[in-house]
Amino acid sequence: MTREDSSNPGPAPSDPFALVGNEIRAAIVRALGDPDVRGGPPVAFSALRDRVDVDVRSSQFNYHLGQLVGHFVERTDDGYRIRPEGRVLYQALSAGSFDRRVTESTTPAGFACHYCEAPVDAVVHEGELRIQCPDCDYRYDVTTVPPGIDAAADLDLDGIARFTHQNHLAFARRVCPTCGQEPTATVLEPDETPFPTDDRRVVSAFVHCRNCNDARYLSIGEAVLADPALRAFCHDHGLDLLTTPLWELEFAATDRTVTVESRDPWRISLVVSLEGERLELIVDGDLTVLDRHCEGIEDA
Known part of the structure; x- marks a missing residue:
């Protein structure tokens, strides 16, 4: 089996959003990224079209499949298979990363403020979670609600805490959780960060991946x-x-x-x-x- 050197490589790898905007292409990624499929032999064109199950002409389906070949899908002599880049996109689609719902909620965070001992709140607003004391306004954390957690239902703070911990731990170990490269770490004064002046941080640790630009502002303890x-x-x-x-x-x-x-x-x-x-x-x-x-x- 050989990888095709396609003269029409489709969307640039840096522009996956153009791909996600098309339901047929997203369905192809889901079909080839399915765990029952991706570990097996390549999928023939006719079998792939049956799995996707869309009511379009064969030529139209072939066009959308061709847009994926070269970056997200590999074409071999025996059919098609998902590429590593396609697996990343499949995981994002499956997790719902591109399908967030606007939600707002406030629930107890389950611990007392380290400064004033008031009960701390967990506030969700449009996919962002803030752990903040309502009395003294100290902000403990600001993070994105993971796409796999339904913020509209009972908020799974334990799940978000584990997710956040793993991301912060990766940066603490100097491994970017997004691309795997080694980020740089520097110490910043409070006025060098984008946070409010009442953040009460003595200093902040800025850990930044120059490869994908993912970054975190961590406390020294983190x-x-x-x-x-x-x-x-x-x-x-x-x-x-x-x-x-x-x-x-x-x-x-x-x-x-x-x-x-x-x-x-x-x-x-x-x-x-x-x-x-x-x-x-x-x-x-x-x-x-x-x-x-x-x-x-x-x-x-």
Whole structure:
């Protein structure tokens, strides 16, 4: 079997939205991306048309299929199969990434504000989730509701928390969750970020992928989530970092235990206190952990 060198490669890979706007092409991607199909042999033209089940002429179906060949679909001597780029598009279509519904809701976030101890709210507005204290207005997180979670139904905060954690952890490990490239990390002063001046952050970690331009503004605590000493310290004190929502972790959700020791060069201290012990991490301007020190609080 050979891959076709098509003279009509269809839409540019950087313009998948032109593809999604056509129902026939989207249906072809769904048909070839189906798990029962993509792991098997190539699908012949007639069989693929039957699977898509659209009422169009064969020539019209062939035209739309041809627009996909080369970027999202591979044509072989035996038929058609989905390409890796097509699988990414299939997953986005299946998850509903292009079919969001406008919703608004406010529900309890399930924890007390680390600043004023008031119950914190989870506010959804047009696909965006804000974890925010209604009393002191501290904003713990702003994130997009994952496409697989129905914000119109009972809001699955645990699911969103796990999704957010995985994305932040990927950036903390210097792996872009969108394209897999290595992002850069820098420290920003509060006035260098797009957030309100009352954000109360001492500094922010800006982790940016130059390949796909995905980026996150993380707290210092979030930026070191992958540090083995931090994970071991929390585990030893009964705190599971993988299952606890980030906004419930004071060291990750606030800068209350962050101290800037120097700015040129950057030297930043983060302290995590649990059950009579504290772990101090020292990071530099690239968010690299320079030093770790654990001690009893009573001896500090």
